[in-house]
Amino acid sequence: MVDVFRALDDETRRLVLDELSARDGQTLFEICSVLTMRHGLSLTRQAISQHLGVLESAGLVDTERRGRSKFHYFNPEPLAEITGRWPTRKRTEQ
């Protein structure tokens, strides 16, 4: 189990979440091509697969098999831990 803070402490993993929140339910192949072509990242498929593993372990990504392929979905629920710990509130004047 990876905590949400560590999972977010990486630009590539944040880009993966950006892309999944833009279009949910992508295969590894699609995530790799989008990271390479839209963001100019030159990571191996294995490296991206490992990043997805970290996100999945932190509960930020869920996977689902449909047909013969595996699809990745963004799950924002663990992010509530952050706002729960540091809730936003109006600054009160002293």
Next chain:
Amino acid sequence: MKIALTSLFVDDQRAALAFYTQVLGFTKRHDIPLGDNFWLTVVSPDSPDGPELLLEPSGHPAVKPYRDALAEDGIPLAQFTVDDIEAEHARLTGKGVVFTQPPTDIGTAVVAVFDDTCGNLIQLIEMKPAEKRTDAR
């Protein structure tokens, strides 16, 4: 040296011929009995003398694990070029074809991936005209 033929493994050659001709729109080029199987090729109707796609039987034991692993990760085994990917996506979806990836802008092109019902994922690509390309690299 020229690339005149490339091949895909298919689960059932007759079903594959139907899909590749009736659904995708290719033309049968060769259909020669070869033991229990066929030397079965299709071509693009607008280049009948162009590259042939061999629809090869998938009986070899290495084929299943190879294709299963690639399909799980969504990796296509062939790529076909189209003029209008949105129109092809709509046309094929209307015929019941399942896409694992809808048309996706990747800067220099728009790509999509579908299941050919014969065991393979296939990528479609529409190249963008030079003035419309956005390249991250």
